Amino acid sequence: MSWLPQGTSLGRLRLEETFEYYDGPRLFSCRSTTGQLYVAAWAEEGTDHDLWLYLPISQERFDVTRSGGITVRDAFVNPEDAAFLVKIPFDGQSRDTIEQVLDGESIADDWLPDPSYRIELQTNTAPPALSPGELAARAQRELRPMLRVEIDPVDSRRTAAPTRAVGNLLVLTQNLLDNVGYSLRTNGQETSQRGRVPTDIQEAMSSEVISLTAASFVIDIASTGFVNLFGSPFEETSTEIVKVFALDDEGEEFKEQVGKFNSRAAKSFRKLVKHLASIGGPATLVSANETAQYIEARLPADKIQRMLAVLNYLAPDRVEPSIEGRMRLFKGDVDSHTFGADDPRTNQTYSGYVDEQAIPGFLRSPLGGDYEMVIAVTSVTDELTNDTQFNYRLMQITPSNP
Template identity: 25%
Template sequence: MFKYLKDEIKNLKPWEIFEFYDGPRFYSCKSQLGQIYLVYWVDETECADQWLYVKVSAERYYELKNRRIPIYKALVESEEKYSLLITVNNNKEFELRPIQAFDFDPDWLPDETEFVNIDNKSTLLPEKLTDVQTASSSSYRQVLDLALVTANNSYELAAGNLGNILTKVQNFLYASACDNRLNIRKVPDLIKEEQTMNVTTLFASSFGIRLQSKNTDFFENSVSENNLENFMSLLSSINDHEILHEKLSQMNLLTRSRFKALVKELVDNELSIKSEWANPYGKFNANNIEYIALKFALNNIKNGFDSNTQINTYKKVTLVGVDVHSDFFALKTNDKNIIKGKLSKDLESYNFNIPSVLDVTIEETCKIHETSGHEVWSYILMKVN
């Protein structure tokens, strides 16, 4: 066993230095198999230096670097039953012996509240292996990279929050793929099938997520390409209130409501967002939207115009129910949908006939439920022609 350990120690490669004084005093190493060691200088004599070698998992190392645990705890509360005390003489020859924490000399150890002092935080997320352009051209799929940046640049996000953000991105892409000339309340299943984005990898960039279109794109100017290009264009207009207002005004109500919900989710979690998109034919776009810009944009969306409401006129619909005392109406549209809602005050004295075929003007409101994330639609019958 000792021969194996000596061979492993001999072949360790230095990784990161945490403390330097006349040479490294506290640093990390990796073995050829990826095992991480903390190496901590504890004593010196005229002819030798002594070091503690403590095995740590990647998760433990991550906790140490991100100042979740102090140095003392990382050394004393080893994940293994023992550490190694290594004595290196002036000829660079070394001896090792296993040692348990209760045998540590208290003078070896740092203060119990001392943390590593480094600027860069650590993450278990892997680095990007390919950029979006390479990933897209090699797979013939649309590729969208999203990097969610927290206020403290943490590499962690609550699972529920991440799920909500990805759901709102996907729901927006579903809605924005629908024809803006149509009054869409529910996205058709065919559009959902065509516009689904799959999470294919996570990467280190605060918290990075790569999304790729479920389906391949063998031809340019596909619906998926145009949809993602419009999404990137909308994000890029976050910093310009007038352009953002203009673009949102051209979208159907469902799409506007879902974009507002996405921005609100990012703001509620105090996130900035970086995005990169590429298609298989060379198109590329990138944005970097700071939290403060998202917050300002959300305020403008709320106050600049009513992004949740629109006025629609319906021709030759059938009024199937009305109660002026409770301000209730129900009508059937040409596509057989039933719309139920309230009467405006201007129609309280109107003489309705049931059933009757009418041209009507309706105020429609779509809001996203805070808890479920589902759309809640409400209707007011404003005018009967």
């Protein structure tokens, strides 16, 4: 039995993608040889034929429907043009016919999918991004360094970029470039936490968005200035940023590299990572230069969370008094390096990450035991809500049987 009508004005059709299948495709997309795209839905079974709804649809409307932006029913009820009711006889010899041309209001309710039914497949709704190598080639052609930030939001089915997330990401990325560039210029010496970055630094670090494309969503920015005989501070800074992100987030080298920056730059790292964590999903950063070379840092979602915990410790808004004493270890995960401890003196509970230096003792401390612990406490303040978040990091634990 064929699910594609033959010899009708819909044209010669080929099946492209099946979304629901029961004894054959029941909801699918197909395309004519002239390029017209249709969504087809089984409507009704008669005594000697099936009735099908064929909806001509634009690529843009199809992408939104396929990704779950609108329900399948909405696509039929609010068509861009009209839908076709197609009759396909069972015997394979009788002629397939278009029975009716329908507007959305004249489609019978029981011919349509459930009102809540959505396809919800990952769908590219933006132009595809250049590969890192192609980005580096573009940097060479334009004679200016470039920086890419790629995000894969965990709750998005489309490669369209969330406006609020992109706006904040651009501001935080530019601030990171400014502050790391400033720190590199001063060799990591502490500077004022307030006030503007010097004008010459801002000019050297200035950038412009040159592309917003698909593959998750990808933001490519390029230095406003071009490479000259004196090199490019933008290239030095963006390369340094990506190198730091590429390091093991819990290794000593990561802590050492962050420690080489002044507090202002380190906090900019923390704020950008916090924003990446709030978006959810993995991220990738790429620095490409005018010699057609690039470096890449891939950040799985769990690494972003761990990196944020380390930066909350390395670059807090405030360092609070540490907590020391005998406490019960009620939670411990070796793989994620997380802990939970109860302090019987205050009835307080502390949860957070285990520092690298405490790992040997942590591995020898069974859950449920009481141990001498040292917990570092830092706090960060949300700039929008002014709420203070306290962060705990296990720095030392003395096992029962050292």
